[in-house]
Amino acid sequence: MGDLDIADVARRSGVPASALRFYEEKGLIASIGRRGLKRLFDPSILERLTLIALGRAAGFSLREIAAMFAPDGRPRIDRRKLAAKAETLDRTIREMTALRDGLRHAAVCPARSHLECPSFRRLLRAAKAGVIRAPQISARKAKRRAARRSFKQPD
Amino acid sequence: MGDLDIADVARRSGVPASALRFYEEKGLIASIGRRGLKRLFDPSILERLTLIALGRAAGFSLREIAAMFAPDGRPRIDRRKLAAKAETLDRTIREMTALRDGLRHAAVCPARSHLECPSFRRLLRAAKAGVIRAPQISARKAKRRAARRSFKQPD
DNA sequence: CCTTGACCTCAAGTGAACTTGAAGTTGCAG
DNA sequence: CTGCAACTTCAAGTTCACTTGAGGTCAAGG
Incomplete structure (x- = not known):
């Protein structure tokens, strides 16, 4: 019902669908289920993604960020x-x-x-x-990133 | 005479020889000549390397840094x-x-x-x-980098 | 019912900045 | 003069965080 498909999440978070799949593969996020093949996400994913963006901005690697979420799912940050x-x-x-x-x-x-x-x-x-x-962030990536950067996630 | 071979430069700058060759290939530094096969560097290379480290720290890419040295060699920074x-x-x-x-x-x-x-x-x-x-700097690289970080270059 | 476009998977590619390895050459200490 | 540590080249590999592409599936609107 209130569930989001990957395009919704992408649109509302500003994170490309490909990155979302990548994050899922890396265990940073999880879909709540499927409708057919299609992933369904709980709206709380948006908060999670903000948390991830925050961690990235703080200089944590994705691996480190993944470790900050207890295996049970909720953030247990040391x-x-x-x-x-x-x-x-x-x-x-x-x-x-x-x-x-x-x-x-x-x-x-x-x-x-x-x-x-x-x-x-x-x-x-x-x-x-x-x-x-x-610091190290490539020019091209930074540019694409900047172009994309809206990350408005209304809520 | 006062010229340095690649090992000297590596030791005094903290920049690995492999990185020095890489920098040369990218046009960031130049050897002053060869003794046989072996590169010889002018001691001023050390200042240049400091300049490069500085640029990197400021978030310039190697490409950008390379562009900061006029083709004639000396820094003409915009x-x-x-x-x-x-x-x-x-x-x-x-x-x-x-x-x-x-x-x-x-x-x-x-x-x-x-x-x-x-x-x-x-x-x-x-x-x-x-x-x-x-910011984005990998954990492993950061660690190796930190271990190596002495960069004392006694002037 | 059928098309279509949004989603799927999996593999490979990207770019920055180096490192590593293999194979070859050589300056120089002894 | 000789041996070998230290240099050389060139190609390929590495990490990170993704993106791109090919080929396939399928839910839903018409």
Whole structure:
């Protein structure tokens, strides 16, 4: 009745059907049954997907996220892991902040070459100090992702 | 004389020799010549590698970084691109900060289930609002990377 | 009842950034 | 001078998170 087919879920969540099947295969989500061949999802899937998006944004891998849902289904998220991730996140934030400031300066810096700018060299020294990790998201993917990003899920 | 072979560069930069060859192939670095078969690098390669690490950390792809070095070799970095990247970075920082705070709360939240915690639900709503992008760095790679991370390059 | 389009499965492809392996060559310590 | 560790090339493999394609099934509208 209130159940959703995969297209509904895709539309309401912004997650492509192919990704939903993929998530199911990986155990991140489960359909509540089938109508013929077609998967049926409970509306609560939308909340679950939000949770998954959240985890991804926090830097968890799908594997890690899957582990956050107890085998019985509901989220039993390890609070220690959460705290640990918050810490990592915090480190990353500090790194990126330094980086952002460095970039901002470099963008307006009057020095001939960036290598001649003391501020830029400071940034380099910071990078050298090993302060830096790589985020890594491909340009094309990021673009497609951005184009798709509506994820409105009314509720 | 002061020239470095690939092992020296690897040791002093923390970048594996295989990655250095890869970078050369992609045009991110260049050897100054060969001794027999063996590549020789100018010590300035170390600064270049720091620059590359910096770019990676800022979220530039290798392709983008390569484009930042003029064909003649020295960095001619587009200041507008820099500013743009600083903006993206800033957005990401804000997202991650929200996320970090959410996670921190969730870690100490007394609610039975995270889904019952008002604060966590607020976080979910924020995520739903599309505030969220994914950083994406694999666990295994991150671990290997961390183990390797010394990058001391004594100047 | 029949068509059709939305769904299905399974396999293979993608792209980024490297790593690994096999097979060959060689600078240089002893 | 010789042996071998360390380099070389080139191809293929790896991980992650999906997407794409081929070929098949079937629920529902006309």
